[in-house]
Amino acid sequence: MRSSRIRFALLAVVAIMVGLFVLLPTSHQLRRQQLLLGTVVEIVAFGPDLDILEEAVSAAFSEIARIEHLMSPHIAESDVARLSAATEPFAVAPETAEVLALGLRVAKASRGGFDMTLGRLKQLWAIGSSAPHIPTPAEISVALTGVGPDALTLNGQIVTKKNSHLAVDLGAIAKGYAIDRAALLLRQRGIKHASVNAGGDIVLLGGKSSKERWLIGIQDPLEPDKTVAALKLADRAVVTSGDYERFFERNGVRYHHIFDPASGFPGRRSRSVTIVADSAALADALATAAFVLGPEAGLALLSDFPATEGLIIDPAGEFHLTPGMSTLLSWH
Amino acid sequence: MALKPLWRRMTVGDRLLVSGLILFCVFFLSLRSFRAAGVHLIVEQNNQVTYKLALDTDRVINLDGPLGPSNIVIEDGAVRFIASPCPNQVCIGMGCASKSGDLLACVPNRLLLRITGRSGRDLDYDLITR
Known part of the structure; x- marks a missing residue:
């Protein structure tokens, strides 16, 4: 009698398990990569319908390419290239105006730590090219003439440069904006769980599933094969800026791509900065600003932006973080 | 343990069924926990797939890009x-890629070099911010 009850219970368990496997909706995963924004962009999306995933991910890549064509300084017909060449007030696309408005906000809050008018300085150093160059003080002085948080004025979509020779560079914000737009397109197509990763700048749509957040490692700036900590996140953006991303070395000195507008030289107050925010564009701009400002002023800047957390690793390898960041991190 | 008398009361068939269920669960959990070794290398040039190569044959490959030839x-x-x-x-400096989902790029x-596994699915979704 007992034995038949046990058998009945086991059969019921088996029936329930089989029923769950059959009835639960199957979630597909789509993972695609493209070379865009000067890096590898990877989109991972989950959903029950593979056709919808394919269409949504293709649309997201197209959107990133469209934003790149608006904001790359290397594309002659882009808004940024034409704005740099403009001698009169210049009308930009609504998306470019949105990025400029956010950038000006961060530029003012950081008192120039973040600067979108360093185009000439970046051209001068040519970091990432086959012939990087350490400029003379005189060359730097010329390249920095007229730059700063007040060098651009935005009125609707009309941009006015204080000095006509200023070259605009949105490299420290446009990548974040492009992946924000890609995530928006995925969301508009009903995708609830996805990640958009542009060379380590990441936007997350929902969690990895409805029950699990994404686990994100933060690269160790001293040992790039390792991570220093992990973040568990959903529906957030995370961006890291470090001195190991693009650089050249001469006579044992590393010259990297994040410039301090005050000196015209690569910033020396930080090794890496990781920012968690609601948008990748904001996280991107704040990561650069906090890198340049260093731990003390960088953390003070982050306190001006609600729902934004940060980790700054200084040149000695010490960690400085906002109170909220400690609740997001798990250490190795 | 309370399970001991229960196990004793079961018939051989019941025990086989329970053991099978446990093995079934362990198998699916292990699928979720390990990233599979790669099977194929996919080479993309200018966002177009140009090669799909098996990883089980050692070889040196010359790939032409806009700057000139790269060797892998x-x-x-x-x-x-x-x-x-x-x-x-x-x-x-990126080193080796061997697991399904690994990427190398110039x-x-x-x-863009992408490693794929046998099933085309990769259930390890961790990301690195750098």
């Missing part, structure tokens, strides 16, 4: 860049 080597189921005309040689020379 497949050895012991892993692939790596060994020569590149790009200025910073970041691609060579952005200046427009080359």
Whole structure:
């Protein structure tokens, strides 16, 4: 009698398990990569319908390419290239105006730590090219003439440069904006769980599933094969800026791509900065600003932006973080 | 333990059924926990797939990009860049890729190397912010 009850219970368990496997909706995963924004962009999306995933991910890549064509300084017909060449007030696309408005906000809050008018300085150093160059003080002085948080004025979509020779560079914000737009397109197509990763700048749509957040490692700036900590996140953006991303070395000195507008030289107050925010564009701009400002002023800047957390690793390898960041991190 | 008398009361069939269920669960959990070794190398140039190569055959491959030829080597189921005309040689510094989902890239020379597994699915979704 007992034995038949046990058998009945086991059969019921088996029936329930089989029923769950059959009835639960199957979630597909789509993972695609493209070379865009000067890096590898990877989109991972989950959903029950593979056709919808394919269409949504293709649309997201197209959107990133469209934003790149608006904001790359290397594309002659882009808004940024034409704005740099403009001698009169210049009308930009609504998306470019949105990025400029956010950038000006961060530029003012950081008192120039973040600067979108360093185009000439970046051209001068040519970091990432086959012939990087350490400029003379005189060359730097010329390249920095007229730059700063007040060098651009935005009125609707009309941009006015204080000095006509200023070259605009949105490299420290446009990548974040492009992946924000890609995530928006995925969301508009009903995708609830996805990640958009542009060379380590990441936007997350929902969690990895409805029950699990994404686990994100933060690269160790001293040992790039390792991570220093992990973040568990959903529906957030995370961006890291470090001195190991693009650089050249001469006579044992590393010259990297994040410039301090005050000196015209690569910033020396930080090794890496990781920012968690609601948008990748904001996280991107704040990561650069906090890198340049260093731990003390960088953390003070982050306190001006609600729902934004940060980790700054200084040149000695010490960690400085906002109170909220400690609740997001798990250490190795 | 309360399970001991229960196990004793079961018939051979019941025990086989329970053991089978446990093995079934362990198998599916292990599928979720491990990232599969790669089977194929997919080479993309200018966002177009140009090669699909098995990782089980050692060889050196020459890939032409806009900057010139890059050389990659497949050895012991892993692939790596060994020569590149790009200025910073970041691609060579990336080391080996061997697991399903691994990526190597030479952005200046427009080359993307992607490893795929047997099933085409990769259930380890961790990301790195760098």
